[in-house]
Amino acid sequence: MSVRSPNWVPYLQVAPLSLVFLVFLVVPILTIVVVSFFDYDSTRLLPDFVLTNYEELLSSSITWRTYGQTLEFALITWICTLLIGFTVAYFLAFHVRSTAWQTVLFLVCTIPFWTSNIIRMISWIPFLGRNGVLNTALQGAGVIDRPLEFLLFSDFAVVLAYVHLYTLFMVVPIFNSMMRIDRSLIEAAHDAGASGRQILWNVIIPLCKPGIAIGSIFVVTIVMGDFVTVRLMSGGQSASVGLMMINAMSLLQYPAAAANAVVLLILVLMTVALMIRVVDIRREL
Amino acid sequence: MRDGRRRPLSFYLLAGFFGLFVLFLYGPTSTIVLLSFQGPSGGLTFPMNGVSLHWFGNLFERQMVGDFAGSLQRSMLLGIVTMLVTVAVSFAAGLAFRKRFRGATLVFYLAIASLIVPSILISLGIGLLFRVLEWDPAWYSSAFGAHLSWTLPFGLLIMFAVFNRFSPSYEEAARDLGASPWQTIRHVVLPIVLPSLIGVGLFGFTLSYDEFARSLYTSGTFNTLPLEIYGMTTNVTTPVLYALGTVTTGVSFLVIALSLAAFVVIRRRRARFGSDAGRGV
Amino acid sequence: MSEKKTAGPGRRTMLKGTAALAGTALGSGAIGGFPTIWGQTTKNITLRQFGTGVSNINEIADKCKADLGITLQMTALDSDAVVQRAVTQPNSYDIADIEYWMVKKVFPANVLQAMDVKKIKYFDKIVPIFTTGKLKPDSVVAQGTAPSTVGFVEGAGSTKFAKGQTGWFTMIPTIYNADTLGIRPDLVGRKIDSWKDMLDPKFKGKTSILNIPSIGIMDAAMICESAGIVKYGDKGNMTKAEIDKTIDFLIKTKKEGQFRAFWKTFDESVNLMASGEVIIQSMWSPAVTAVRSKGVPCIYQPLKEGYRAWGGGLGLAKHLSGDKLAAAYDYINWYMSGWVGAFLNRQGYYSAVLETAKANMSEDEWGYWMEGKPAKGEIKSPKGVVMEKPGAVRDGGSFYDRMGAVSCWNAVMDEDRYMVQKWNSFIAA
Numbered sequence: 002m003s004v005r006s007p008n009w010v011p012y013l014q015v016a017p018l019s020l021v022f023l024v025f026l027v028v029p030i031l032t033i034v035v036v037s038f039f040d041y042d043s044t045r046l047l048p049d050f051v052l053t054n055y056e057e058l059l060s061s062s063i064t065w066r067t068y069g070q071t072l073e074f075a076l077i078t079w080i081c082t083l084l085i086g087f088t089v090a091y092f093l094a095f096h097v098r099s100t101a102w103q104t105v106l107f108l109v110c111t112i113p114f115w116t117s118n119i120i121r122m123i124s125w126i127p128f129l130g131r132n133g134v135l136n137t138a139l140q141g142a143g144v145i146d147r148p149l150e151f152l153l154f155s156d157f158a159v160v161l162a163y164v165h166l167y168t169l170f171m172v173v174p175i176f177n178s179m180m181r182i183d184r185s186l187i188e189a190a191h192d193a194g195a196s197g198r199q200i201l202w203n204v205i206i207p208l209c210k211p212g213i214a215i216g217s218i219f220v221v222t223i224v225m226g227d228f229v230t231v232r233l234m235s236g237g238q239s240a241s242v243g244l245m246m247i248n249a250m251s252l253l254q255y256p257a258a259a260a261n262a263v264v265l266l267i268l269v270l271m272t273v274a275l276m277i278r279v280v281d282i283r284r285e286l
Numbered sequence: 287m288r289d290g291r292r293r294p295l296s297f298y299l300l301a302g303f304f305g306l307f308v309l310f311l312y313g314p315t316s317t318i319v320l321l322s323f324q325g326p327s328g329g330l331t332f333p334m335n336g337v338s339l340h341w342f343g344n345l346f347e348r349q350m351v352g353d354f355a356g357s358l359q360r361s362m363l364l365g366i367v368t369m370l371v372t373v374a375v376s377f378a379a380g381l382a383f384r385k386r387f388r389g390a391t392l393v394f395y396l397a398i399a400s401l402i403v404p405s406i407l408i409s410l411g412i413g414l415l416f417r418v419l420e421w422d423p424a425w426y427s428s429a430f431g432a433h434l435s436w437t438l439p440f441g442l443l444i445m446f447a448v449f450n451r452f453s454p455s456y457e458e459a460a461r462d463l464g465a466s467p468w469q470t471i472r473h474v475v476l477p478i479v480l481p482s483l484i485g486v487g488l489f490g491f492t493l494s495y496d497e498f499a500r501s502l503y504t505s506g507t508f509n510t511l512p513l514e515i516y517g518m519t520t521n522v523t524t525p526v527l528y529a530l531g532t533v534t535t536g537v538s539f540l541v542i543a544l545s546l547a548a549f550v551v552i553r554r555r556r557a558r559f560g561s562d563a564g565r566g567v
Numbered sequence: 568m569s570e571k572k573t574a575g576p577g578r579r580t581m582l583k584g585t586a587a588l589a590g591t592a593l594g595s596g597a598i599g600g601f602p603t604i605w606g607q608t609t610k611n612i613t614l615r616q617f618g619t620g621v622s623n624i625n626e627i628a629d630k631c632k633a634d635l636g637i638t639l640q641m642t643a644l645d646s647d648a649v650v651q652r653a654v655t656q657p658n659s660y661d662i663a664d665i666e667y668w669m670v671k672k673v674f675p676a677n678v679l680q681a682m683d684v685k686k687i688k689y690f691d692k693i694v695p696i697f698t699t700g701k702l703k704p705d706s707v708v709a710q711g712t713a714p715s716t717v718g719f720v721e722g723a724g725s726t727k728f729a730k731g732q733t734g735w736f737t738m739i740p741t742i743y744n745a746d747t748l749g750i751r752p753d754l755v756g757r758k759i760d761s762w763k764d765m766l767d768p769k770f771k772g773k774t775s776i777l778n779i780p781s782i783g784i785m786d787a788a789m790i791c792e793s794a795g796i797v798k799y800g801d802k803g804n805m806t807k808a809e810i811d812k813t814i815d816f817l818i819k820t821k822k823e824g825q826f827r828a829f830w831k832t833f834d835e836s837v838n839l840m841a842s843g844e845v846i847i848q849s850m851w852s853p854a855v856t857a858v859r860s861k862g863v864p865c866i867y868q869p870l871k872e873g874y875r876a877w878g879g880g881l882g883l884a885k886h887l888s889g890d891k892l893a894a895a896y897d898y899i900n901w902y903m904s905g906w907v908g909a910f911l912n913r914q915g916y917y918s919a920v921l922e923t924a925k926a927n928m929s930e931d932e933w934g935y936w937m938e939g940k941p942a943k944g945e946i947k948s949p950k951g952v953v954m955e956k957p958g959a960v961r962d963g964g965s966f967y968d969r970m971g972a973v974s975c976w977n978a979v980m981d982e983d984r985y986m987v988q989k990w991n992s993f994i995a996a
Contacts, residue, residue, distance in 0.1 A: 029411025226404020236828025
């Protein structure tokens with residue numbers, strides 16, 4: 002870098018950011034770790050160093066089942082958002098040739114984002130319900146003779162809502178990667194006689210890996226920590242790790258929730274560590 | 287779309303897919319819009335009960351429970367302050383990261399961690415922290431911090447993207463012409479990155495305005511709008527919530543249309559008069 | 568908190584700036600050491616109240632302002648958040664509008680202060696459910712966390728619940744009701760008279776219960792007991808074995824697809840019923856009213872095993888003192904003086920002091936809501952919307968019929984921790 006200024010300047014510039022992360026990220030997470038070893042009674046935290054919270058958590062089959070369920074949601078959502086997100090990004094990057102159009106189409110995709118997540122979620126309910134828009138339409142068209150029950154208050158509904166809420170998180174980084182691909186590479190592959198499919202598979206997808214990784218990190222981590230969507234869309238019929246924590250907290254069992262939080266955190270960090278090996282995020286932006 | 291070549295079949299297939307995707311995005315939104323035009327005895331589900339503008343009027347009246355106005359004000363204020371702080375802090379940090387300094391990698395990984403740690407954990411952690419310290423959480427302190435922990439990483443990543451594409455030759459030229467470091471930033475760097483900063487700001491505002499999980503245990507006495515909506519769903523069974531959604535979507539359309547128009551006007555002006563960098567716009 | 572410091576002009580200006588930012592919450596001493604900006608009379612006192620949406624109603628705040636000059640700032644939350652806020656942020660509120668099962672968790676945390684019954688104007692007129700526990704002298708106290716069991720503490724600063732009546736009251740009862748099953752008479756197609764009707768295979772995929780553990784477990788217990796699946800020593804305080812049996816049965820029922828959903832909030836229950844997703848479910852009385860007001864038939868069906876009851880009240884935050892405490896007492900005395908009671912009764916809830924509420928209702932209203940008599944004229948909601956036509960009779964009959972047939976109260980058990988784990992397993996199954 003070639004800008005001459007005193008050595009202490011970057012430290013000053015980065016100080017506010019570091020301070021926020023210290024106070025509102027590092028310290029709270031450390032608090033959670035500390036509290037997870039506390040004991041508790043029906044209302045109070047009892048500072049202590051006990052492992053009972055972890056024992057209770059890890060020895061229970063419910064915990065494993067819930068984690069399994071959460072990971073399953075994350076995986077299915079990841080596959081769906083990846084396929085849809087990649088296709089949409091591909092269309093925007095390679096088939097829409099003017100920047101103005103790209104911008105307009107992008108904005109069209111982002112507008113629903115401005116409505117509160119909660120309102121957007123509850124709006125699925127009249128759409129998918131037993132007497133909802135979709136069932137009424139399908140019955141009207143004679144496609145089905147009785148309403149489809151699985152559309153709402155089911156795992157299907159949960160995944161649908163996730164895909165609806167988070168696909169855009171996949172589109173943006175993948176699109177960004179695609180726009181950075183040197184178009185002459187594709188021309189060269191074309192001239193060398195590669196088919197469209199081969200170009201996609203051997204040129205575009207490898208070069209999009211960073212974008213895919215960034216999008217995946219977003220989608221997977223958000224789904225793993227979610228509790229609102231699962232509760233609303235499954236009608237309380239499915240559980241997730243976040244919901245388990247919320248339930249524990251609502252009964253003031255903070256240390257139990259904290260232990261669960263620590264386990265979830267470790268899992269999330271491991272998942273992300275796996276993904277991050279594919280990509281150097283700083284270089285890729 | 288002025289392109290000489292004929293479009294391949296794949297274009298139409300993909301365009302169709304994109305159209306379906308947009309439909310999918312707007313499907314539930316359109317449900318909300320429809321249901322918000324119900325008559326006075328309307329509910330939250332189909333079948334519809336009459337057609338009227340009743341619930342839009344009702345939106346501006348006081349509900350039986352809850353307080354749209356107060357919580358909207360809080361969310362707006364919080365969103366705006368979060369936006370300004372996010373822009374300033376990300377910009378400064380972005381400048382810092384162009385140079386080498388000790389701990390850069392650590393700070394960067396903290397930013398990534400801040401993105402990936404589930405919101406509910408941050409919320410719980412800050413709530414617990416305040417509890418252990420016996421401080422009182424409030425929407426303008428603990429919730430503000432919780433929101434920043436969410437918006438700043440985005441801001442920082444966008445700044446990385448901008449500065450990765452930023453040629454240092456402009457600054458060198460400015461320095462050769464005798465500009466101080468501050469003048470260089472003020473008259474050279476800022477005008478160039480201004481559109482991205484506006485993007486960071488919009489992003490920051492939207493994220494904060496919509497944040498539910500991170501406000502849950504950090505907002506103290508008074509609710510922000512998402513919390514209020516959630517609290518209201520415990521007692522409000524009228525389409526007034528949908529009316530709010532419809533209005534929000536309408537306003538977003540408007541804001542985006544205006545921004546686009548402004549953008550086009552600025553570009554035309556710049557095309558006509560050359561860059562206005564250095565004139566202190 | 569001392570709030571009588573004087574401040575220099577510089578500090579005063581700064582304070583105004585902060586106050587503009589931070590709203591008026593500062594006066595409560597939420598931030599230590601700041602002087603208050605307003606004069607020290609009840610007229611200008613602000614009380615911050617929070618609770619579930621059930622009774623945090625804006626009209627009550629308006630009326631309170633008009634009658635007493637006290638500004639009430641209401642915050643509505645869902646019931647999970649209420650318990651947490653009560654215990655973990657004791658300085659964030661002045662008045663806690665909470666339920667009796669929550670008291671059992673909240674009061675021992677030493678965040679509320681017991682009230683001196685000598686300062687409670689209508690104490691002697693409170694429905695005895697909340698004092699002696701017996702609606703009539705010959706009644707039996709129902710199972711579960713009955714309000715009378717957590718109604719009194721042993722002394723002024725104590726957090727220990729007293730066995731009998733003392734001079735220190737934990738909460739002013741404000742609102743309570745007997746809950747049962749709501750049904751869609753047009754869709755169930757048969758007579759419903761027992762909790763076990765929820766298990767009818769005909770209703771597969773069309774039933775629902777609550778997903779608030781302390782309440783849902785009581786629903787489940789009512790169902791299990793009436794179907795003869797579990798015999799309970801005390802439904803309101805189950806043993807581990809009883810909890811296991813109950814939850815195992817719930818899991819089995821869930822896997823068979825009997826339930827459509829588990830609802831957590833008022834609106835969810837209304838939507839499930841109004842949209843026809845569910846035709847029989849555990850419900851709250853005003854939710855039934857809300858379904859009806861949308862033109863959908865819905866009945867609040869009395870059942871032979873009796874009702875599951877709940878009650879809510881107002882607690883005073885520990886930190887209240889001086890003028891604020893005096894204002895809080897004024898407020899609760901005003902609350903029981905009749906206007907609010909009538910307001911709540913007109914929504915199908917019950918108020919704690921019947922005599923004063925009666926004075927604020929018309930004879931016809933009182934007859935319909937409280938005495939089980941057929942309505943003579945139209946029965947209107949507090950908002951003036953017609954709810955019932957002349958001739959209508961309230962489901963379940965009179966106040967004494969309904970509150971006299973309470974089988975159990977929403978409960979916090981000794982095995983609470985275990986119960987919640989099991990409940991989570993049921994939801995996760």
